[in-house]
Amino acid sequence: MASTEPPKAVTIHERCRIAPPSDGGAKQVSLPLVFFDMVWLHFHPIQRLIFYQFPCANEHFMETVVPNIKMSLSQTLKHFLPLAGNLIYPLESGNPEFRYIPGDSVSVAIAESNEASDFHYLTGDEPRDADRFHALVPVLPRPEIDFESGFKRIPVFAVQVTLFPDTGICLGFTNHHAVGDGSSIVGFIKAWSAVSMLGAASELSAANFPLPFYDRSVVKDQSGLGNTFWSQMNVSRMESLPLNFPTNRVRATYTLHKNDIQKLRNLVQAKKPGLVHLSSFTITTAYVWTCLVKSAAGAGEEVDDNEPEYFVFAVDARRRLDPPVPAEYFGNCVAFGMVESTHGQLKVEKGFSMAVELIGEVISKRVNNKDEVLRDAGSWVSKFSELVRKRSMGVAGSPRFDLYDTEFGWGKPKKYEVVSIDGSESMSLCKSREVEGGLEIGLSLPDKKMRAFAAIFSAGLKI
Template identity: 25%
Template sequence: MGSYDAFCKLYSKGLLFTKPIPLKDGSHSMRNIIDQLKDSLSRALTIFYPLTGHLVTKKGDDAPSYHVILDCTDAPGAQFAHAVVDAQVADIIAPDDVPPIVESFFPFVGTVNNDGHTLPLLAVQVTELVDGIFVGCSINHVVADGNSFWHFFNTWSEISRTTFRNNSNSEFVPRPPIVKRWFLNGQGPIINLPFTHHDEFIERYLPSPQRERFFHFSPESVACLKEKANAECNTSKISSFQALAAVVWRSITRARQLADEQITHCWLPVDNRLRLDPPLTADYFGNCIQALNATTTAGELLSNNLGWSASLLHQAVAGHTDASIRAWLEAWVRTPFVYQYGQFVDHQSVMFGSSPRFDMYGNDFGWGRPLASRSGNGNKFDGKVTLYPGREGGGSIDLEVCLPHQPMKALELDPEFMIAASPSQAF
């Protein structure tokens, strides 16, 4: 399900752990840990086998006729790498800004989805720090969205933990993925794209220099924003995320000092699985997301209150129904296209990605919970905001905000935003 977003970069996320102290029997040594991760990854991929395949392009006799399939019959498998760096955990999580070294923790930097024709669809890099371990993972976004990425990651860590602590080789998986493809009204599995060669739609996007900074929002702060937005709209329907997104949209727009008449969008990722009728299971493995947006002018956004902004986002989400999803897909099948970054990168808008609902901090490979989560450089641009759950749980949220230097400085001085943001969590 979903259009062929071959131009977008890979979905890259990773977790930072404290390095365990080696024991006398050899367990918890890095050699033992690497062997355990390789073994558990191999067993996880027997369940999530689409990640071991590759993309294959088929061309019909009548041009333009171009379609891409996922071939698992001649599966090249996944890539696994072990790296060592002279850095410490504090070097990664102490700064508010994401240090440049984090980019090196992820494989396939600069790769786009269409490269899955020649490169593995899944690549893992385990980076050994002086006192920590970073497990970075890049997945081809054509094959899996964030929900499927963390489903795989959670399963992999559970297999590793079970083996590591219980010396058990049990293959029991409480949430096996559903890999059968869903197609609209029985269409597919072949959908022709209006191209004769990938050069017609592939461009290598190079982001301009920018800062990437983390901001933390406590459960109390998120609850206050939700209460304020609902009170200003005399409703109870605005969600915590919609209220927080409204604050971010307003504050970044103010930091950019846009003209009142300038159009600005706020893009939100929405999982279609449970919005379809009948719904798909949450364990459906694939890419089943869509980007919604609310649109207004900078002047309207900033002259109205938080509730007004949040209500625009609520209306966009509430209108995303089974009927609207099917109508969008039917239109795409009639006139297929490939996503381009220009649709989202306009330096006046904000785009959210990932979700604070993903189980990031529940991943334990056998040596404890993660200290922090970070992203690779794929799909980062001016105005991109990546969502993470706060490590303490309880509804807390971390935001990774990408902005050029001057707007970021202005955001750091924005009262509405910084009053809601909490001090960074120290671990």
């Protein structure tokens, strides 16, 4: 029987709220949503896990690790007040905003795995039961409706710390996408890591860490996209549905080494010598996309050759806007690229080089062109709505993101997982932990399709 509750694989020892320091002088903060934020109002929460191999007994965990985690989180939130606040969503008139009021806090769960041996299973690369990860994921508190004030108060961030006795620790993060894109949330995690390593006596400052930038006026909206998106999102009210269990999926990790990427690049250049945009991102995503398309037959899917196939990706628009937005800007600032082909075109041998050409063309002519990057922004919401019913693939993450360098005093991470891809047709993407210049790809698929994909992925690298 389907359920919205994941398997009970952990024991929750404590649920608490962590607020920024009361002596930090934090005042009420209100941030309007810009059009980049509006797109994500009804998107599913983003869920990340970072595993650390760190032999730790329960006593040390509860008496030393947990207090340090709470203290460092509080200190970090002083610079990231929107994460401790709420999304204020009007019930009738008005516009949404992020609001922090002194006393607001982040929900934190302290947990312990019922099976310490699960750590080694969960941190592997081979296909693993996707459901087993969800007990480690924090749940955002339920929204509260204030009828008197006329708005819904929606928490945007939650944390869970799970001990695998004498084996390791897992940090889990869940965030509402509207509060910040991958660059912003990764920036917060890195800041928290820095505070943990600096110690209680030290303070984050612009001198030792790039602090977040919140001024919304740097995002120019001369076309009125904010009002357009709010009208569309406020009418649709497309609340994201909770994931049902069992998901009947497995998760697996694949790594493309630097020489693998170069080998694939050489293959494309031999077939299409005129192509110039052959970045690691383009090569990697095109390869994974076409391997997935080809795996449909092995998974028993009957797909007509004329069936459209879409690939959608987000790019950091901060430096691509005119004028550019500071790199430390906290919020959403991503533009989108969309590639369309057909199943028949992508499943054949030349499908990979065609995918590289299509993705590279969108990046060079649209995404990297300041005059073009927002040209079709007004249709983003409608395009995404249509893709729900079509064969499409997306990307969660970026080759720029390196969470394998985030330390909390337990050594470098053993494994990073984006759990939220279980609820969408997306690949996760980040720098490789083990391989310099390599990229790590995470997938969540039905077991039969994962096995078909793995065979095609491996065979393609042996050419």
